[in-house]
Structure formats: C-alpha cells, structure tokens
Amino acid sequence: MIYTVTLNPALDYFVEIDELNVGALNRSTYDYKAPGGKGINVSRVLKRFGHNSKSLGFTGGFTGDYVRDVIEKEGIETDFIQVNGDTRINIKVKGKIESEINGVSPDIKNEYLEQLQKQLSVLNEGDALVLAGSVPSTIPDDIYETLCQGALDRKAEVFIDSSGEPMKKVIEKRPTFIKPNHHELGELFSVELKEPKEAVPYVRKLIEKGITYVLVSFAGDGAILGTNEQILYANTPKGIVRNSVGAGDSVVAGFLAAKKEKMNLEDSFKFAVATGSATAFSKGFAQREDVETLMKEITISEIGKGE
Ligand SMILES: Nc1ncnc2c1ncn2[C@@H]1O[C@H](COP(=O)(O)OP(=O)(O)O)[C@@H](O)[C@H]1O
C-alpha cells in the first residue's frame, strides 16, 4: 500500500484575473477551489492512474471537511486526524504571472502527532510512505526524520518532497527518493543553480549519502535523475503552461506509479516528467493519455556517472 502524509493540507483557492494591481480593488474573471497539499495531490494523481493510496495527515474545520469529502468522492481512502481550527486556505492568483499566498496551519498538538505515528506503525515491506509538503510551525522540524526512520525500520520505501530544515534533516536518514526542485536543491547546499548540469555534483553528493533516487526538477528546463549507477537528464516537453500548481507533486506521483507498474528506470523518469508537464499544461491534473503522448517528446541522456 502507498501511504501519503500531508501534515499541512489546504483548500487551494484559484483566482484568475487579467492583471493583479497591488493596492487596488481587483475582481476575478474566474475562480475555483480544489483540495491541496502535496501528499493529497500525490494521492489524487495516483488515483487517476489507477493506483490506490491511503491519505493521512491533519484536517480541521469546514475547509478540512471539504478537502476530505472531495478526495473521498474520488475514491481515495483517507484517515485524517481531526484537529481544532480550520485547514488553511492557499491562494493561487493567476494574472499575467502566477502568485501564491500559502496560509498557516492550525495548531497540531503532540497527541495528534502520536496518533499519526501509531497509524504508521502498520507499515511493512512492500509499502511506500510519501512525506510531502511543509511542516506546520507547531510540529518539530525533525518530524520527517522521525517518520522516515520509523518507516525504513519497517522496511518500507520512503518518498520525500519538502524543503528547508525538514528536508535538510530527513536526507540524513537516507530516504528512497527525494524530489527537490532546483531552488530546493540549491538551498540544501547554499548555492544557486541556474541550469541542470550545475546540479550534477550535488545530486552525486546526495546519492553518496545513500539516497536511492534523486530527481531534481528544473520547471520547463528539464530534470535530472541520479542513481548509484548513473545521472540522467530529461528534457521537458513543450506546451502552454495553464497552471503549474501541483506539477511537482505530479512528478512524484508519476515516478511512484511507474515504479508500481515496473517500468524500467528511463521510462519511469520519462513518465514522471511527462506527468509533471501534463499537469502544468492542463487546469487540473495530468490524464494518462496526455502523459503517454508527452513521453514521446522526452529524450533521456546521461550527464554524469554515479558513485
Ligand atoms: N514550463 C514548463 N514546461 C513543461 N513542463 C513544466 C513547465 N513547468 C513545470 N513543468 C513540469 O512540472 C514539473 C515540476 O516543476 P518544478 O517547477 O520544477 O517543480 P515544483 O512544482 O515542485 O516547484 C517539471 O519537472 C515539469 O515536468
């Protein structure tokens, strides 16, 4: 079973406007809402590809009910822990450019964290745990480290998509897979990375730590996948970006789905990048047939040796 954990879910509120005028009254031309948060998005994309997962984390209030109800209607199994306070609302403004304001999590008490750890004590060999998104400020920033170690001790695989201190700490535990974007990879090593080939030495360092797969996304400029054997580059397909929210989560879901379907490494990488781009090119999430079409536009090449 795949378990996704979203410590900080959200109701994503998308607002489309012609142009954002800061300091003035703006009226939207179109708006809509969707459940959000990185683990939740991974579960939703997996479901579209026919893969079940169980979505865990903390939800509260009317916004939390909305998030849970929508994803349960999509057929996703959930076991969210109910907290006091409302799940946050994240605002995504799409004018001439995209701007985002991500909200603050409700308080997460220690007893809720203990409940989550108890839920994860069922993990076993053959299971995968996805730890994705920001960590609420009331939770210690070594939480991913703790949950990752627990899952690895139980012989489950661990997939991470986060940033900042929680990411810095969890990589020391040697998770199975991480997906930083190029800013997040740069942040890990206090460097600025402008193009994919500059990421190679840092990907190598992460592989040397013992992480099995390091996938670095560079938005429309391609992606890198490092393993013990090789470091690969994939170009990204060309298209019109309609909404990039959830594109990174789609890459994680694509890689997990490919792994479940036992694709070889190159095809898994192509499938993951094509899933990210198919989401970026649509208003919602990727559809499998679009992913399969976009895969044909992706070429994989080797840009560095592993260890
Ligand atoms: N301009 C683009 N053209 C094609 N694909 C894109 C574009 N921007 C994002 N994507 C897709 O979304 C993925 C994740 O984007 P990125 O911005 O690197 O990550 P994140 O969303 O985590 O910040 C990319 O690997 C790619 O598949």
Ligand SMILES: O=P(O)(O)OC[C@H]1O[C@](O)(COP(=O)(O)O)[C@@H](O)[C@@H]1O
């Ligand atoms: O937990 P964070 O880092 O605030 O991110 C949450 C936001 O990221 C998303 O999961 C989208 O992430 P990506 O665009 O990186 O795929 C939104 O649904 C959500 O609003």
